[in-house]
Amino acid sequence: MKKKPTHYLSYRMKFMSAGLAAILLLLLIALSFAALRDSVFVIPAILSWILSFAWGYICLNWLYRPYKENAKVLHLFVTGYLFEGVFEQRVDMNPETSQAMDKFRDMIKTDELISASKKQAQYLALQNQINPHFLYNTLEGIRGETMNAGLEHVAKMTEALATFFRYTISNVEHLVTLEDELKNVRNYYIIQQYRFGERLSLHIEDRTEEEEEAMQYRLPKLTLQPIVENSIFHGIERKIGRGTLEIKIETTPKRLIITVSDDGLGIEREYLDELNLKLNSSSIDNVKAYTDAKGGIAIVNVNSRIKLLFGEEYGICIYSTRNVGTDVEITLPLIKKDMMKEVL
Numbered sequence: 001m002k003k004k005p006t007h008y009l010s011y012r013m014k015f016m017s018a019g020l021a022a023i024l025l026l027l028l029i030a031l032s033f034a035a036l037r038d039s040v041f042v043i044p045a046i047l048s049w050i051l052s053f054a055w056g057y058i059c060l061n062w063l064y065r066p067y068k069e070n071a072k073v074l075h076l077f078v079t080g081y082l083f084e085g086v087f088e089q090r091v092d093m094n095p096e097t098s099q100a101m102d103k104f105r106d107m108i109k110t111d112e113l114i115s116a117s118k119k120q121a122q123y124l125a126l127q128n129q130i131n132p133h134f135l136y137n138t139l140e141g142i143r144g145e146t147m148n149a150g151l152e153h154v155a156k157m158t159e160a161l162a163t164f165f166r167y168t169i170s171n172v173e174h175l176v177t178l179e180d181e182l183k184n185v186r187n188y189y190i191i192q193q194y195r196f197g198e199r200l201s202l203h204i205e206d207r208t209e210e211e212e213e214a215m216q217y218r219l220p221k222l223t224l225q226p227i228v229e230n231s232i233f234h235g236i237e238r239k240i241g242r243g244t245l246e247i248k249i250e251t252t253p254k255r256l257i258i259t260v261s262d263d264g265l266g267i268e269r270e271y272l273d274e275l276n277l278k279l280n281s282s283s284i285d286n287v288k289a290y291t292d293a294k295g296g297i298a299i300v301n302v303n304s305r306i307k308l309l310f311g312e313e314y315g316i317c318i319y320s321t322r323n324v325g326t327d328v329e330i331t332l333p334l335i336k337k338d339m340m341k342e343v344l
Helices: 009-037 039-078 095-107 110-127 130-148 152-169 178-199 225-236 269-280 297-310 337-343
Strands: 175-177 200-206 218-220 243-251 255-262 315-321 325-333
Touching (some): 009 039, 130 152, 152 178, 178 218, 178 243, 218 297, 225 243, 225 255, 225 297, 225 325, 269 315, 297 315, 297 325
Parallel strands (some): 200 243
Antiparallel strands (some): 175 218, 243 255, 315 325
C-alpha cells in the first residue's frame, strides 16, 4: 500500500521549512519597503538580507545537500546497485538512526546470508528430487528396451538424458570440478543434437598451460549448462543456417575465466545494458526470485550464486553484437579440492 507524503517526517520538515522561509521573505520585503520610506531602516534591511542569504547558504550546504546525498545512497541500496555504502554515509540523520544502521550491519553478515541461501537451495533441491529420480529410473528402463529393439540412436539419446538428470539432481549444493561440468555440457549437447542435427556444433578450447590441473578447479554445479542453454535458445535457434558454440577456458594467477560464445543473433543494446546492470548489482538484491520474459533468468541466477559464494568481484559479464554473436564471460576464483572447506 502506497503511503501518503504526509506520512514521512522529511515531507513535513520540507513543508514547515518552506512556510518559515515564506514568512521570512515577507518580513524582508516589508522591511525593504520600510527602508524606502525611512532611511533609518536601510542598514537593518541590508544586514537582514545579507544574514538571510548567509543563513540560506549554510542550510544548503550543511543540511540540504547531505540530506540529498543520503537519500541518493539509500535509493541505490533499494535498487540493488550498492550494499556496503549504505553503512558508510558521511552524515547520519540522528544518533538513533546511526545506531540502528550499525545494528542492521551486524545482523546481516555475509556468511549468514550465504548460509541461509545454501539452506534454501538444499531444501528446494530435496523438495524437487522425487519426480526427477522417478524420471531418471524411467529413462533407464526406456534405454534398456530400445537397446533390446536395436534402436541404438534412441538408446544413446536416452542415456545422455538420463546421465544429465542424474548429474542435475545430485548434491546440488556442492562445488564440482570443471571436468564434471564440461561432461554435463557435452551430455546436454548430445541431447540437443537430436533436435538441431548438423545445425549445431560445440567446441571446447582449453587455453591453460596445464590442462589436467585446470580440469580439477572447482565451481558451483550447473554453472555452465544454463548459460549454454541460453546461448542455444536465445542465440542460435532463431538463426538461419548453422550455429557454433565455443567454450574457452583461461586462467590468471588468481582467477578461472570461462567464456561461452555463440555466433547467433546477438542481443539488442538496450536489453544488453539492462542485463549487465542487473549482473553488476548487489547479489543480495537478486536473492529473491527473478523472472524475465526474455530469458535472462538463468544467467542472473548463476551470477547471483557465484557472487554469494565468492564475493562481488566475481560473476558474469556479457558482450554481444547484433547479428554477430554473444560472449558470456564467467569469472571465478581458482579453487582446488583442499580449499573447498573454506568456501562451503
